[in-house]
Amino acid sequence: MSRTSKSIVAAAMVLIMVGALLSGCSKSVTEPGASGTPEKVTLRFIGMEQAGMTVDEQKAVAKEFEDKHPGVTVETTFVSYDALHDKLATALAGGGTAFDVLVVDNTWMAEFAAAGWLMDVTDKITPEMKQQTVDQDVTWRIVTYNGRLYGMPWMLDQKYFYYNEDMLKQAGFDAPPKTWEEMVKMARGMKQKGIVEYPIIWSWAQKEASNVDFVTLLYGFGGQLESAPGVASFNDDGAKKALQFMVDTLKEGISNPASTVSVEEDVRNTFSAGKAAFAINWLYMYDLANDPKESKVAGKVKLAMMPVSEAVLAKGIPSATSNDSMGMAVSAGSKNKELAWEFLHYFTSPEVQKRYAAHQLPIWKEAFSDPELLKAQPVTTKMFMEQFPYGHVKVHVPYYMEYSKIMQLSMQYAFSGQKTPAQSLDEAVGQVNKLAQQYKQ
Amino acid sequence: MRDSRWQEYRFAYLLIIPSLVLLSGIILYPILDNFVISLYKYDLTKPWFRPFVALGNYQDLIHNPEFWASVGRAAYFTAASVSLEVILGLAIALFLNMQFPGRGILKTLVILPWAVPTVVSAIMWKWIFDANYGALNGLLLQLGVINQYQAWLTRPITAMNLIVAADVWHQTPFVVFIFLAALTTIPDALYEAARVDGAGALRSFQRITLPLLRPAFLIVFVVRTMEAFRVFDLIYVMTGGGPANATQVVTYYTYVSTFSYLHLGDGAAQSFLVSAFILVLSVAYIKLLGSQVEY
Secondary structure, three states, rough: OOOOHHHHHHHHHHOOOOOOOOHHHHHOOOOOOHHHOOOOEEEEEEOOOOOOOOOOOOHHHHHHHHHHHOOEEEEEEEEEEHHHHHHHHHHOOOOOOOEEEEEEOOHHHHHHHHOOOOOOHHHHHHHHHHHEEOOOOHHOOOOOOOEOOOOOOEOOOOOEEEEEEEEHHHHOOOOOOOOOHHHHHHHHHHHHOOOOOOOOOOOOOHHHHHHHHHHHHHHHHOOOOHHHHHHEEEOOHHHHHHHHHHHHHHOOOOEEHHHHOOHHHHHHHHHHOOOOOOOEEEEEHHHHHOOOOOOOOOOOOEEOOOOOOOOHHHOOOOEEEEEEOOEEEEOOOOHHHHHHHHHHHHOOOOOHHHHOOOOOOOOHHHHHHHHHHHOOOOHHOOOOOOOHEEEOOOOOOOHHHHHHHHHHHHHHHHHHHOHHHEEEEEEEHHHHHHHHHHOOO | OHHHHHHHHHOOOOOOOHHHHHHHHHHHHHHHHHHHHEOOEEEEEOOOOOOOOOOHHHHHHHHHHHHHHHHHHHHHHHHHHHHHHHHHHHHHHHOOOOOOOOHHHHHHHHHHHHHHOOHHHHHHHHHOOOOOOOOHHHHHHOOOOOOOOOOHHHHHHHHHHHHHHHHHHHHHHHHHHHHHHHOOOOOOOOHHHHHHOOOHHHHHHHHHHHHOOHHHHHHHHHHHHHHHHOHHHHHHHHHOOOOOOOOOHHHHHHHHHHHOOHHHHHHHHHHHHHHHHHHHHHHHHHHHHHHOOOO
């Protein structure tokens, strides 16, 4: 081979490689949907594989939408709650084309909206739509940031108090506890009689799940998350009593020691295996814990109002729980925003929500007077309406993920005995308020 | 003569240019981009606020106790898991290097844990350590070591050590096979000569086997330290950094800072510091173990 032909061969190879590299880059930018015929559109939906509607139910809704819209394909992706935020954040930060329709927790809405990642749908929500939902204020707060709306409320959920009726009867109790103190007494009785080793199971792992239980107990002991808008106060008297209660019941073996590494699914598994008399969980557990295929205690599972402390009950407040709801939003980077909105609209419509109400109740007021729904879900619909007025929403700030971690850790330090509950909460509130200052800069 | 040699070199370089271009596209460019990001205060929650801070993120990290605590945990994890893996790996390799029936089957069995994907092995160990239905509880209860089920992963120090155990189970086979490969290259003549000279088994191990395994030690230490210091998937699945941050190693902290808190500048700076630590460690190993042994 002559010198020049060698150079030509080499130069050609360089060109080919560079060309391949560049075309590889540009290909990832164009949408696969755009290359086909114009009518063929692919919508990508990302949802959650935990609490609420099951994956199969969500897939079924996507299928219904496909049938109604020829040419439209809906691709679904499901991840666990604890993986969802990071998956959404990376997809949205990367341009937001990876998913068109997203399930977004109420606590992430501020963060994503502030970053400009969600489609502003304020003009699409009519006053009638607002009036038709269960509670105008609480329901729409899920998707509101700075007075603008960024999606549709989708799952109105709150923590419910579950108990195993059989175990209570065996121990000689004929009604569920009204206060946390009463629950502790009943638990002691059951433990002594050997009915159950650890009477209550919670989701207190170092995850978001622990904050939900903490908020429930914090309000149950008379505390408040904020003393004024933007000023954290989860180190007030009620909060400290709540965390002390958590630590004490762990020490005494009333709360299952595995609580501190459990999330909601672990709670469901433990309770369904008959290894707990009481449990705190979302609505979805009611159907699953009463399903003989999923549970050893099917038929014995009952719901009651979330207890409060004796002191709070004496003030005339009979219950306190966490209201932790999720919305659905359209990615600002979506190539098919209108169609995506239509899908989201269909997904959250009264008609669809009523049909899939076993694990997640509708956001629509009229559904709760619909005889068919009341007949299909007699227990949960009634419990939902009773418990809903006592729900407390978490804070909505763009730096929530860091806030959340600080709160989770404040509990963990108290559980492991590295700090006292009071010290741990004081430090955490100091950190959160510093975070708020930093964000304002 | 000299001219044609140079021609050959030039042709060789031209041939490797395509792969160089590819590598710089997928390795060099992201590294440089990451470095540029690390020079900005860049929070995705505040997209309008992105000031250039030069080495400000690095300075913040140097004064960040949570970062150093997570570096310390990674160092503990690395020291514990790598030393256990080397000791166990060497012992198993020496055993498998002997001639005995069934050796082939045993070799195949030994590699099995390494063939399991890390996430799968992490889920498996999480189940084994489970407080309510874990196999470890079942075993210890039947043996009478404990009188009731224990919630193993709820105790900070225990949780870290159990993750070390899971890593040792998963990674020891790799170490075994590196050592085994090196052992088979040591000529039997050396041992025979030693025997003739009256050296015992221990002495030939000290004077022949260990020195000749030096290159294998280097590979094992460098590769395993790099991997152990960056441990992520085991932690993500088994504990999520808990309890009380006791298993939050440095890569996990970097991940949380970047993808949960969305502090990209800070996260980029962290990843650079972690790479620097690993580089220093690797250079130290090469200096310590890299010298050639000649016989």
